[in-house]
Amino acid sequence: MELTYSLFDPSGNTTILVETPVPVEDQPSVASALMEREPSVEQVGFVSAPAESGCDIRLRMAGGEFCGNATMSAAALVAMRGGAVPKQGDPIGVTVDASGAKGPLTVALKAETDTAYYGSVLMPGPRSIDDAPFTVTGDGRKPVIVRFDGIAHVILERPAPEGEKGRARAEALARSWCDAIGTEAIGLLFFERHALRLTPLVYVPAAGTTCWESACGSGTTAIGAYMADRTGKPVDITVKEPGGSLNILSLEDGTLQMSGTVRFLKQETVTLE
Secondary structure: OEEEEEEEEEOOOOEEEEOOOOOHHHHHHHHHHHHHHOOOOOEEEEEEOOOOOOOOEEEEEOOOOOOHHHHHHHHHHHHHHOOOOOOOOOOEEEEEEEOOOOOOEEEEEEEEEOOEEEEEEEEOOOOEEEEOOOOOOOOOOOOEEEEEOOEEEEEEOOOOOOHHHHHHHHHHHHHHHHHHHOOOOEEEEEEEHHHOEEEEEEEEOOOOEEEEOOOOHHHHHHHHHHHHHHHOOOOEEEEEEOOEEEEEEEOOOOOEEEEEEEEEEEEEEEEOO
């Protein structure tokens, strides 16, 4: 199978967007093969012509989950293919039909260079924000679960574990908790509130991936929703993540807007067995 894909870097959350049509049932195995070829890649999405009128592109992640960074990457791909270089005036808008989102999402883009855009997208809101039905060993506190369509994020207000054994324990927890709370995918968000520092771990069973992500758009949105819920106030925070920073902003109607930089790295055509 010959595949063409583009590689993007949204705040360090390196993302492959496959442009060659791939049947849905083959997407997880193709994603795994591409991630083996590109060790820096943290996730794989598949783009195609949109089914919904009014959309510019269709994006389906390998596990069918939602990903804000991949959504901004797909919008940047559309802008580049269309020759759009919005360096002056208002941003251009690109509408993405993204997996895990209830409706089309519009990404506003401004070009920073010929291959980098600053993007903003209105993120899908959480379905619920609740205390977890379990406690964390060591302090007895219940973490908070922020559920979205397609993924649930468990917020742990503590630094990320260090060392191979600590990370392995966290990965085992992610797999166990994913089954326990009945979600298609799970994020463990190690959040240091005082420093606004986030280290995300994401497990997607359908794709067979467990990844310490450099940045996580839906995780950042979960942090924004959690902070707004707990304080009763709008948020406008820039969250520091291993690969860069993402801003999350409450708008007047309560929706959350995520913003960050997306860089195009390269396009490749490869043959997979």
